[in-house]
Amino acid sequence: MAVFTAIGDAELRRWLADYSLGDVLSFEGIASGIENSNFFLTTTAGAYVLTIFEKLAAHELPYYLELMRHLASHRVPVPDPIPRRDGALFGLLAGKPASIVTRLAGRAQLAPDARHCTEVGTMLARAHLAGRDFALAQPNLRSLDWWLSVAPALHTHLSPAERRLLDAELATQQAFFASADYARLPGGPCHCDLFRDNALFVEDDHAPPRLGGFFDYYFAGNDKWLFDLAVTANDWCIDLANGALDAVRLDALLRAYQAVRPATTDEARHWPTMLRAAALRFWVSRLYDFHRPRAAALLTPHDPGHFERILRERIAHPPTRPLTA
Numbered sequence: 237m238a239v240f241t242a243i244g245d246a247e248l249r250r251w252l253a254d255y256s257l258g259d260v261l262s263f264e265g266i267a268s269g270i271e272n273s274n275f276f277l278t279t280t281a282g283a284y285v286l287t288i289f290e291k292l293a294a295h296e297l298p299y300y301l302e303l304m305r306h307l308a309s310h311r312v313p314v315p316d317p318i319p320r321r322d323g324a325l326f327g328l329l330a331g332k333p334a335s336i337v338t339r340l341a342g343r344a345q346l347a348p349d350a351r352h353c354t355e356v357g358t359m360l361a362r363a364h365l366a367g368r369d370f371a372l373a374q375p376n377l378r379s380l381d382w383w384l385s386v387a388p389a390l391h392t393h394l395s396p397a398e399r400r401l402l403d404a405e406l407a408t409q410q411a412f413f414a415s416a417d418y419a420r421l422p423g424g425p426c427h428c429d430l431f432r433d434n435a436l437f438v439e440d441d442h443a444p445p446r447l448g449g450f451f452d453y454y455f456a457g458n459d460k461w462l463f464d465l466a467v468t469a470n471d472w473c474i475d476l477a478n479g480a481l482d483a484v485r486l487d488a489l490l491r492a493y494q495a496v497r498p499a500t501t502d503e504a505r506h507w508p509t510m511l512r513a514a515a516l517r518f519w520v521s522r523l524y525d526f527h528r529p530r531a532a533a534l535l536t537p538h539d540p541g542h543f544e545r546i547l548r549e550r551i552a553h554p555p556t557r558p559l560t561a
């Protein structure tokens with residue numbers, strides 16, 4: 237159950253007095269999610285999600301909320317933060333920062349086919365282009381510097397073979413990130429965590445699936461667009477059992493993405509290395525979450541072994557379908 241902070245009726249109504257959202261019709265906790273307390277809120281004005289941020293501090297929120305607002309205003313379907321009467325995109329509820337965003341339509345599709353990957357590829361490219369004139373900048377806080385900073389603490393938990401893999405891949409990625417080619421890769425605001433469980437689809441038997449939108453922008457940051465695409469491919473276009481890329485879904489994702497934003501020659505050349513970077517990112521964060529002491533182990537951490545398998549797979553079998561420029 238991912239409602240860490242419970243909200244009473246009177247407290248909710250007091251808080252909503254700062255918004256122009258009409259009367260409350262329903263309010264219920266959302267069971268899934270691992271970071272924040274989330275609630276579906278329906279009022280006479282529409283359908284929303286209320287989020288109480290359990291870890292992020294108030295000063296960390298503007299980049300994420302303003303980015304969502306910016307993308308929504310460019311017709312990228314993402315939750316649109318609702319301003320309070322005073323214009324602020326968040327306030328304090330139960331002593332924690334909290335915001336209200338529009339509720340997206342649809343459900344997560346955890347077994348996507350090529351049609352879902354096409355929808356995701358198109359919208360990811362549109363989101364990248366829409367982010368070009370976003371005024372705020374914050375680096376991806378889970379990039380190389382962070383991997384390097386936590387690697388020493390992870391070492392004690394790893395087998396010799398895992399340690400060798402981690403050190404070798406960190407060295408490869410350090411060299412890649414320091415290269416002139418890397419500096420030339422285009423980038424901007426990226427979702428950085430666009431997994432199957434962070435997108436919704438409207439599906440029925442009579443029409444192709446339609447993307448309801450992307451959500452969970454709280455790992456977003458400015459990064460290379462190719463990294464965002466690699467994170468997405470490493471989750472949407474793989475056989476979950478072994479981490480191998482699925483040619484049909486990958487083809488659908490890349491074609492759709494490049495129909496909106498064609499890759500540069502540098503991007504095409506470095507696609508295999510970026511897929512490895514994206515795998516390393518989540519291997520490291522999952523190892524970190526798995527091994528760090530938790531004051532309250534509320535939830536089972538994700539399996540780091542999944543991304544170790546993906547990383548080994550990307551090294552052993554770089555994608556056969558090139559990202560053509």
Ligand SMILES: Nc1ncnc2c1ncn2[C@@H]1O[C@H](COP(=O)(O)OP(=O)(O)O)[C@@H](O)[C@H]1O
Nearest residue numbers: 266268269270271272285315338339340451452
């Ligand atoms: N804007 C939204 N529209 C529709 N559903 C949402 C929205 N935001 C969150 N949800 C639902 O709430 C669940 C939990 O959200 P999530 O962002 O994954 O939580 P957490 O930040 O705690 O990981 C999602 O799986 C999704 O079903």
Ligand SMILES: N[C@@H](CCOP(=O)(O)O)C(=O)O
Nearest residue numbers: 270271429431452518522538
């Ligand atoms: N997608 C990441 C975990 C990020 O957490 P989220 O549930 O907030 O998206 C992973 O799978 O390791």
